[in-house]
Amino acid sequence: MYFDDKIPIYYQIKNHIYHEIITGALQPGEKLPSVRQLAVDVTANVNTVQRALSEMIAAGIIESKRGRGNFVTMETTKITDLKTQLVTTQLAHVYQQLHALNLSDEEILASVQHYIERKGQAK
Amino acid sequence: MYFDDKIPIYYQIKNHIYHEIITGALQPGEKLPSVRQLAVDVTANVNTVQRALSEMIAAGIIESKRGRGNFVTMETTKITDLKTQLVTTQLAHVYQQLHALNLSDEEILASVQHYIERKGQAK
DNA sequence: CCTAGTGTTATATTTTACTATTACACTATA
DNA sequence: TATAGTGTAATAGTAAAATATAACACTAGG
Numbered sequence: 190m191y192f193d194d195k196i197p198i199y200y201q202i203k204n205h206i207y208h209e210i211i212t213g214a215l216q217p218g219e220k221l222p223s224v225r226q227l228a229v230d231v232t233a234n235v236n237t238v239q240r241a242l243s244e245m246i247a248a249g250i251i252e253s254k255r256g257r258g259n260f261v262t263m264e265t266t267k268i269t270d271l272k273t274q275l276v277t278t279q280l281a282h283v284y285q286q287l288h289a290l291n292l293s294d295e296e297i298l299a300s301v302q303h304y305i306e307r308k309g310q311a312k
Numbered sequence: 313m314y315f316d317d318k319i320p321i322y323y324q325i326k327n328h329i330y331h332e333i334i335t336g337a338l339q340p341g342e343k344l345p346s347v348r349q350l351a352v353d354v355t356a357n358v359n360t361v362q363r364a365l366s367e368m369i370a371a372g373i374i375e376s377k378r379g380r381g382n383f384v385t386m387e388t389t390k391i392t393d394l395k396t397q398l399v400t401t402q403l404a405h406v407y408q409q410l411h412a413l414n415l416s417d418e419e420i421l422a423s424v425q426h427y428i429e430r431k432g433q434a435k
Numbered sequence: 436c437c438t439a440g441t442g443t444t445a446t447a448t449t450t451t452a453c454t455a456t457t458a459c460a461c462t463a464t465a
Numbered sequence: 466t467a468t469a470g471t472g473t474a475a476t477a478g479t480a481a482a483a484t485a486t487a488a489c490a491c492t493a494g495g
Contacts, residue, residue: 194481195319197452212414223471234454239473255472256462272413280427283406290395291335294428301424304403305417317451320482346441357484362443378442379492 190231198233202241205231210250210261211272221251221259313354321356325364328354333373333384334395344374344382 190205192198209215221227224242228235242259245251249267252260262268287297313328315321332338344350347365351358365382368374372390375383385391410420 195323197318199452200318208412212412224473225471236455236474237453240452242472253472254462255460256470258471276410276413276415276423277427279406279409280423283402284424284427284431286402287399289331289335290398292399298421298425298428300399300403301407302421304400304407305421308407322482347443348441359444359485360483363482365442376442377492378490379440381441 190233199237199240199244202227202231202233202238203244206241206245207250207271207275210268211275215261217261217265217268218263219261221261223258313356322360322363322367325350325354325356325361326367329364329368330373330394330398333391334398338384340384340388340391341386342384343380344384346381 190202192201206215206221215221222230224235224238228238231238242251242253246253246259248271249264250262250271252262254260284297287300292300313325315324329338329344338344345353347358347361351361354361365374365376369376369382371394372387373385373394375385377383407420410423415423
């Protein structure tokens, strides 16, 4: 797994798993790979994976059953809430950043539209 | 200055100064505060500030004159290029993140529009 | 020429994330 | 009941960022 060296690995693992849950790659109630397997999958240490999982458990998205495994919550409202929260966080961040670069609301919207239209193309 | 503990301080300082240059708070050719003063301003160490400055110098945005100070480049094209680059980086990041949450191009655009319309308001 | 202010660099120390390794607690099942 | 697989936690070590502090190199101005 690719890691951005500017951001803690445990944080990136957490985000990665959240994405899998939100996109349905991991279904509600589904068992996650074991912590040891996850560590191999993402090429990180068990403790680092555990740290990521601990935060997701504290957030109620993952349920931990000792001796059995970790499971995605069955409460789908928690998952939809998580998605809303992640999307909003991303929007707030990019808005704040672009606004700090003196782009007006209109320019921000236009720049996003422009980016989507031109993405993947040579300039 | 507020620091996000998930991102290296030197990196945040660099970004902060870039924003000041792009918004014109620091004009082309203008002298920056001394590294020692900057360290006080942003509540960080001189070496940390210097690391941020070194990268900006390497990028050609800041010119260093030993014994005199650090100065914003007079080449305004470098500044506009920097702005373009920062904006594009932000757009690419948020697009990738939202796309990874299974939002379509249309949904991404709509969510940005929606965010701008509703920002600062209760839900 | 001297001094104050500037950028630059170096050393030692602290802090934190991460790793490697081991051990412990629990569950299911053969 | 023994064993393999699971989560959990502790210990010790490594690496990188950040700090405190000091020194060095240069410039401008008195």
